[in-house]
Amino acid sequence: MTGHTPAIDSRLLAALQRVVGKEQVATAAEERLSYAYDGSGREHSPAAVVFPENCAQIAAILRLAGEYQVPVIPRGAGTGMCGGAVATRGGIMLALSRMDQILEIDADNQVAVVQPGVITADLQRAVQHHGLYYPPDPASRAFCTIGGNVACGAGGPAAVKYGVTRDYVLGLKAVLANGDIIHTGVRTAKGVVGYDLTRLLVGSEGTLAVIGEITLRLVPAPTTRQTMLLLCRDLQQATGLVSAILRRLTPATLEYLDRTALNLVADRLPAGLMEHALSQIGQSPAAMLLLELDGNPEEVAGQTRQLNEFLQDQPGVLVYAAADREEAEQLWAARRAVSPAAFKLRPHKISDDIVVPRSRIPELVAAAEQLAADTGLPIFTFGHAGDGNIHVNIMLDRDDPREAGAAEGVRAAIQQRTLALGGTLSGEHGVGISKAAAITAELDQAGLELMKKLKRLFDPGNILNPGKIFPDQDV
Amino acid sequence: MTGHTPAIDSRLLAALQRVVGKEQVATAAEERLSYAYDGSGREHSPAAVVFPENCAQIAAILRLAGEYQVPVIPRGAGTGMCGGAVATRGGIMLALSRMDQILEIDADNQVAVVQPGVITADLQRAVQHHGLYYPPDPASRAFCTIGGNVACGAGGPAAVKYGVTRDYVLGLKAVLANGDIIHTGVRTAKGVVGYDLTRLLVGSEGTLAVIGEITLRLVPAPTTRQTMLLLCRDLQQATGLVSAILRRLTPATLEYLDRTALNLVADRLPAGLMEHALSQIGQSPAAMLLLELDGNPEEVAGQTRQLNEFLQDQPGVLVYAAADREEAEQLWAARRAVSPAAFKLRPHKISDDIVVPRSRIPELVAAAEQLAADTGLPIFTFGHAGDGNIHVNIMLDRDDPREAGAAEGVRAAIQQRTLALGGTLSGEHGVGISKAAAITAELDQAGLELMKKLKRLFDPGNILNPGKIFPDQDV
Numbered sequence: 001m002t003g004h005t006p007a008i009d010s011r012l013l014a015a016l017q018r019v020v021g022k023e024q025v026a027t028a029a030e031e032r033l034s035y036a037y038d039g040s041g042r043e044h045s046p047a048a049v050v051f052p053e054n055c056a057q058i059a060a061i062l063r064l065a066g067e068y069q070v071p072v073i074p075r076g077a078g079t080g081m082c083g084g085a086v087a088t089r090g091g092i093m094l095a096l097s098r099m100d101q102i103l104e105i106d107a108d109n110q111v112a113v114v115q116p117g118v119i120t121a122d123l124q125r126a127v128q129h130h131g132l133y134y135p136p137d138p139a140s141r142a143f144c145t146i147g148g149n150v151a152c153g154a155g156g157p158a159a160v161k162y163g164v165t166r167d168y169v170l171g172l173k174a175v176l177a178n179g180d181i182i183h184t185g186v187r188t189a190k191g192v193v194g195y196d197l198t199r200l201l202v203g204s205e206g207t208l209a210v211i212g213e214i215t216l217r218l219v220p221a222p223t224t225r226q227t228m229l230l231l232c233r234d235l236q237q238a239t240g241l242v243s244a245i246l247r248r249l250t251p252a253t254l255e256y257l258d259r260t261a262l263n264l265v266a267d268r269l270p271a272g273l274m275e276h277a278l279s280q281i282g283q284s285p286a287a288m289l290l291l292e293l294d295g296n297p298e299e300v301a302g303q304t305r306q307l308n309e310f311l312q313d314q315p316g317v318l319v320y321a322a323a324d325r326e327e328a329e330q331l332w333a334a335r336r337a338v339s340p341a342a343f344k345l346r347p348h349k350i351s352d353d354i355v356v357p358r359s360r361i362p363e364l365v366a367a368a369e370q371l372a373a374d375t376g377l378p379i380f381t382f383g384h385a386g387d388g389n390i391h392v393n394i395m396l397d398r399d400d401p402r403e404a405g406a407a408e409g410v411r412a413a414i415q416q417r418t419l420a421l422g423g424t425l426s427g428e429h430g431v432g433i434s435k436a437a438a439i440t441a442e443l444d445q446a447g448l449e450l451m452k453k454l455k456r457l458f459d460p461g462n463i464l465n466p467g468k469i470f471p472d473q474d475v
Numbered sequence: 476m477t478g479h480t481p482a483i484d485s486r487l488l489a490a491l492q493r494v495v496g497k498e499q500v501a502t503a504a505e506e507r508l509s510y511a512y513d514g515s516g517r518e519h520s521p522a523a524v525v526f527p528e529n530c531a532q533i534a535a536i537l538r539l540a541g542e543y544q545v546p547v548i549p550r551g552a553g554t555g556m557c558g559g560a561v562a563t564r565g566g567i568m569l570a571l572s573r574m575d576q577i578l579e580i581d582a583d584n585q586v587a588v589v590q591p592g593v594i595t596a597d598l599q600r601a602v603q604h605h606g607l608y609y610p611p612d613p614a615s616r617a618f619c620t621i622g623g624n625v626a627c628g629a630g631g632p633a634a635v636k637y638g639v640t641r642d643y644v645l646g647l648k649a650v651l652a653n654g655d656i657i658h659t660g661v662r663t664a665k666g667v668v669g670y671d672l673t674r675l676l677v678g679s680e681g682t683l684a685v686i687g688e689i690t691l692r693l694v695p696a697p698t699t700r701q702t703m704l705l706l707c708r709d710l711q712q713a714t715g716l717v718s719a720i721l722r723r724l725t726p727a728t729l730e731y732l733d734r735t736a737l738n739l740v741a742d743r744l745p746a747g748l749m750e751h752a753l754s755q756i757g758q759s760p761a762a763m764l765l766l767e768l769d770g771n772p773e774e775v776a777g778q779t780r781q782l783n784e785f786l787q788d789q790p791g792v793l794v795y796a797a798a799d800r801e802e803a804e805q806l807w808a809a810r811r812a813v814s815p816a817a818f819k820l821r822p823h824k825i826s827d828d829i830v831v832p833r834s835r836i837p838e839l840v841a842a843a844e845q846l847a848a849d850t851g852l853p854i855f856t857f858g859h860a861g862d863g864n865i866h867v868n869i870m871l872d873r874d875d876p877r878e879a880g881a882a883e884g885v886r887a888a889i890q891q892r893t894l895a896l897g898g899t900l901s902g903e904h905g906v907g908i909s910k911a912a913a914i915t916a917e918l919d920q921a922g923l924e925l926m927k928k929l930k931r932l933f934d935p936g937n938i939l940n941p942g943k944i945f946p947d948q949d950v
Contacts, residue, residue, distance in 0.1 A: 108718040108834035131722055153667035164665060180921035188830040189862040190639060190902035192628035192678045193917050195926045199674035203667045220722055243583040247606055247695055296781060302773025355663040359583035387664040427665035442668050446655035451670045457932050
């Protein structure tokens with residue numbers, strides 16, 4: 001249910017209509033409701049949805065919002081997982097969907113300049129025509145926008161080799177709360193003039209400025225891929241293999257499933273594979289690694305050789321190499337089926353996106369298994385073993401008060417354990433609303449105070465996505 | 476000559492001695508003079524040199540400096556090129572040479588934790604024992620410190636494949652101007668909780684905080700290297716090749732020398748190579764590319780194949796592959812000989828470290844050649860063709876007033892041209908004092924004002940390396 005939203009001031013409404021045109025301001029309840037939620041499932045209607053088409057319009061909107069002291073919530077595609085794009089205090093939903101142009105692909109310098117509303121997968125396809133590759137690959141890349149990726153610091157499986165969104169942002173055109181337009185960074189790989197405002201804005205979740213244009217670094221497209229699956233005796237063995245593999249080579253992706261996750265999708269693996277693993281390992285496999293090698297043909301051949309040389313000395317592992325892209329796709333489909341299959345266990349899910357140093361994954365998962373045993377709730381983990389980014393899934397029936405309470409306790413215990421292991425509470429989803437309470441546990445007091453001061457410096461009127469990231473009502 | 480430095484207040488001196496011990500505070504004129512300069516050749520004595528051994532001592536020193544309103548200049552090895560570590564206003568030189576411990580090498584997670592005074596090459600050697608590699612390679616890496624590299628955002632030739640220092644900094648322990656100690660970032664590859672204070676401090680040249688501990692990302696060490704040299708008809712052809720090569724493969728380094736630079740070191744190339752190039756190209760080569768491929772053996776073989784397949788269709792290029800590491804070293808020695816050999820042309824040099832999109836290198840170099848013809852000053856350029864980072868060298872006799880004046884005019888014209896080509900005035904050296912005047916030309920007014928506000932937020936008393944980065948007397 002959406003909370004109460006005060007109606008927009010009629011003078012502000014008229015002024016907004018003058019800026020973007022009457023048809024680009026939506027105030028009907030059903031239109032506002034369409035922009036009330038994001039991937040977190042939380043929901044609160046804005047007072048109006050405004051669709052700017054350039055930075056000058058964004059600047060004018062922010063100046064008006066400052067004048068009328070109304071919140072502005074920038075929004076890409078609303079695929080964020082933490083409520084960062086929910087209008088918790090009403091105000092103006094700044095929908096950037098009309099700013100969806102790829103302004104330039106400079107193949108010689110391997111740079112793209114895009115507007116924030118470009119769909120991530122569309123950019124990936126467009127640069128591929130130039131033999132280039134934009135590696136960041138959030139799971140929602142078919143729908144999510146580059147602007148949202150930049151605002152949240154989105155990641156994805158390719159991070160282990162290629163890094164995350166922030167590693168590809170060379171420069172930004174951004175609109176400050178007072179309507180000033182700044183250009184940060186450069187369009188070259190190097191550049192050290194002044195402070196790194198680019199990276200300060202990346203991951204700031206719309207709380208410091210509105211991102212209006214993005215200059216991205218591209219890389220040459222790999223020509224060859226090889227997917228391999230490893231079934232392991234247990235997770236301890238699997239994560240040991242991860243560290244050992246990464247000392248020898250750098251796969252493009254290196255994912256794992258724990259015992260529960262593997263069992264959820266075992267029937268989607270190639271026929272007979274689990275049985276073959278049982279006979280070879282001497283027990284039913286309790287963890288799976290899925291990795292993809294990429295590069296030129298010789299490079300992939302070399303990585304495959306290194307991997308096989310190493311694995312042949314490892315007892316209790318079944319190695320399965322996809323014969324072709326079709327088989328590779330089947331393996332990846334099994335990996336993607338984990339999340340939907342989880343609802344076989346319980347009707348609801350609480351999901352967290354923590355990171356621990358990858359050698360500590362077994363400790364974290366052991367803690368999760370213990371919590372599952374203690375509470376009776378099914379808990380499974382899977383994710384990016386190569387970079388320690390784990391998706392912890394607590395399955396529950398929200399209508400059962402005992403389960404609902406226990407699940408929150410499990411979540412808190414997992415977060416605490418994550419920090420004790422030297423980890424962080426969000427690897428790629430961001431803070432938004434749903435992790436705002438946790439931020440104080442992770443950051444030291446002086447650092448948190450400094451961040452709040454930065455927020456006040458950039459946005460003294462607290463109009464830019466207020467109530468996000470920081471736990472307090474007002475920064 | 477060093478300017479006037481007011482003596483240190485005796486009560487402050489006594490307080491500093493209580494913090495670090497009497498023998499760790501130097502005030503004798505000759506000791507202060509040893510810490511008066513950096514690689515820029517500029518010089519100004521501090522009032523005292525203080526050698527802390529931990530962050531708590533740094534914090535106490537900063538609190539005292541705030542109380543007595545005395546500047547504090549953090550200093551690594553003093554190899555910076557822009558005067559960033561020169562005590563232009565006297566004050567306390569904070570020499571971090573005693574904080575030189577590698578605190579941890581975590582091979583499983585490919586992370587190192589170091590104090591700021593660790594010599595870059597020492598870290599590289601230490602991690603190599605674990606089969607790991609710390610790629611950033613500033614030319615001074617045998618002497619410079621990681622802390623200085625982080626403070627200046629140092630680069631190096633390996634940037635084209637591996638990125639620069641900032642791409643390896645996962646987290647920091649830093650001391651704020653008020654003595655608060657903050658921990659930024661994480662020790663994992665991913666992490667998006669709160670604003671990116673890590674990257675805000677990287678490259679801030681000691682003006683926002685003192686960096687007391689650094690968590691660095693490492694990568695697996697490549698096992699194979701292949702060095703190749705290309706002699707080209709002209710620079711236009713050479714930079715065209717650079718863009719084409721980088722669409723096919725990513726060498727670890729991709730350096731170029733222009734005509735003048737090539738002629739300076741032609742006699743150091745393998746015997747007969749220039750003559751062979753003359754007969755094959757049909758003219759004396761006027762540009763050189765030097766590139767190194769690295770990876771596992773198959774990867775390097777694959778890259779070599781891709782490169783040769785491409786180059787065999789390119790007329791007018793002589794390709795020379797180093798037969799072994801010894802020959803490769805000879806080629807790199809020729810490249811390194813450019814800077815010292817330049818003094819054959821004139822006794823003095825003005826050097827700038829600009830970046831342009833790499834496809835624009837010929838335009839920049841054509842402008843430099845025209846300026847050389849107009850002024851009669853020898854000008855040559857060389858540098859990192861792969862990332863467009865060019866070292867422009869204007870040779871002159873400073874004792875000749877006409878040459879001294881002309882050289883400053885050339886420098887200004889090159890900077891102007893760099894910005895017109897979409898470039899930046901510093902790729903890896905930083906701003907310091909010597910580029911502070913230029914920063915206003917590169918940054919827009921709103922961005923520059925924001926940076927100054929950040930400086931005031933972090934350091935309201937303006938004690939941290941005052942007078943650096945920003946052109947005004949006082950921020």
